[in-house]
Amino acid sequence: MELTFTHHQSAHCENGVASNLLKNSGLNISEPMVFGIGSGLFFVYLPFIKVNHAPAISYRTLPGQIFNKVATRLNLKIKRQKFSSISSANKALDENLKNNIPTGLQVGVYNLSYFPDEYRFHFNAHNLVVYGKTETEYLVSDPVMETVTTLTYEDMNKVRFAKGAFAPRGQMYYPIQIPKEVDLKSAIIKGIKNTCRDMLAPMPIVGVRGIKMVSRQIRKWPKKHGVRKANHYLAQMVRMQEEIGTGGGGFRFIYAAFLQEASVILANEELKELSKEMTQIGDSWRDFAVEASRIYKNRSAKEDAYNTIADELLDIANREEIFFKKLKKAIS
Amino acid sequence: MEKDQVPQDQSNLTKNNVKELLYATDENGNYTTTLSTGWEPKTIALSNSIDEINERIADAKQQVLNGEISPIVYFMEVNKMDLNILSSYVGFWKWRVKRHFKPSVFAKLKDKILKKYADTFGVSVEELKNSITK
Structure with a gap:
């Protein structure tokens, strides 16, 4: 059994699934648009939570939030279900396929057999679409892959019922109602306002202030934790920024693409200029990653080197602070 | 980042024949998507972990x-x-x-x-x- 479903590769899994599912239901909306309207851009530093034995740093909002915000702001209805048992989860998915509904799933990455081994770690907020099944396998459209792929029944059960933080508990979701006309303009403005509020939030671990805090912490890492651990922390930060489908520069390039698209829809020239500025900030994030990689490549750590990249990060934070204040003005 | 500057370095993705999608600007400064085989700073970060x-x-x-x-x-x-x-x-x-x-x-x-x-x-x-x- 195979449903008609067009696979488009995307940078990030959640935007990608949302964009692909909506396109499939007749609402043509790009990945950057989903990301912007859903206010996906974020920064949070959670030193008390360890991911891969390093402090958690996230460049995006919580899993599920992007699609939920898109749904509220565009007046879509999305059904989400979680399950307590594997068999009821399977039954519901099969039922959906029978009813011709391609279905989004939240899954754990560790048992995704089509991922390269090095990328399989315990991360439970990945998203994909199931659009059919054969005797032995489910047909899978994973937005970060170039083409469609498959998963055996057994692996599917494992990824849907992965354990640990953000355990998916079989979660599946799909749009059940899409209005004929959507009001993109007001949705874009709401999305931008939300992001400005997040990034300028008066909390020490969130947004621009969060970036500044990380910059302060980096200076202390080599002394406090020793070279090996400090390098590991830095490498993890770069991975979070570049690797897990951020489209480059910790989502800054996707966001710039969104602003460019938004400037056309809102007929707002200022947003186009701001898009260019965001691209430059994204380039600085890339430069930061290059400098950081020099440190952990050599496995040497002069304190100087840590101070240099901390300065670079502080500079980025200051520029983003100015940027988001301008962005807030540009749409008010 | 401009499209022709998107890195195409050897990485763990290359040997698995996987490419990732990045957002970059074209010659007119407009955003477009492009595929990348990998980027050295990332590859080092991964091998480090x-x-x-x-x-x-x-x-x-x-x-x-x-x-x-x-x-x-x-x-x-x-x-x-x-x-x-x-x-x-x-x-x-x-x-x-x-x-x-x-x-x-x-x-x-x-x-x-x-x-x-x-x-x-x-x-x-x-x-x-x-x-x-x-």
Whole structure:
């Protein structure tokens, strides 16, 4: 059994699934648009939570939030279900396929057999679409892959019922109602306002202030934790920024693409200029990653080197602070 | 980032024939998407964390051989888990899992409990108990 479903590769899994599912239901909306309207851009530093034995740093909002915000702001209805048992989860998915509904799933990455081994770690907020099944396998459209792929029944059960933080508990979701006309303009403005509020939030671990805090912490890492651990922390930060489908520069390039698209829809020239500025900030994030990689490549750590990249990060934070204040003005 | 500057470095993706999608600007400054085979700073970051995992596994193995910890810790590291993840997979409280890290406690565990660990790690109870020391 195979449903008609067009696979488009995307940078990030959640935007990608949302964009692909909506396109499939007749609402043509790009990945950057989903990301912007859903206010996906974020920064949070959670030193008390360890991911891969390093402090958690996230460049995006919580899993599920992007699609939920898109749904509220565009007046879509999305059904989400979680399950307590594997068999009821399977039954519901099969039922959906029978009813011709391609279905989004939240899954754990560790048992995704089509991922390269090095990328399989315990991360439970990945998203994909199931659009059919054969005797032995489910047909899978994973937005970060170039083409469609498959998963055996057994692996599917494992990824849907992965354990640990953000355990998916079989979660599946799909749009059940899409209005004929959507009001993109007001949705874009709401999305931008939300992001400005997040990034300028008066909390020490969130947004621009969060970036500044990380910059302060980096200076202390080599002394406090020793070279090996400090390098590991830095490498993890770069991975979070570049690797897990951020489209480059910790989502800054996707966001710039969104602003460019938004400037056309809102007929707002200022947003186009701001898009260019965001691209430059994204380039600085890339430069930061290059400098950081020099440190952990050599496995040497002069304190100087840590101070240099901390300065670079502080500079980025200051520029983003100015940027988001301008962005807030540009749409008010 | 401009499209022609998108890095196409060798990486762990290359050998698996996977490419990732990036957002970059074209010659007119408009955004477009493009595929990348990899980027060196990322590849180093990844190999750095793989080295880190391998060191943790080697350390755990040595500690098991020295009789300082139980094989559960070794298999936990092999499966890239930490205490939180392991405890939610086996369904025991964290303090209980931590107790099972002690060789003396581990030696007295019943097969039923050992089986939970073995299933989580994808090995047999026999392997869980003896594969390192042999």
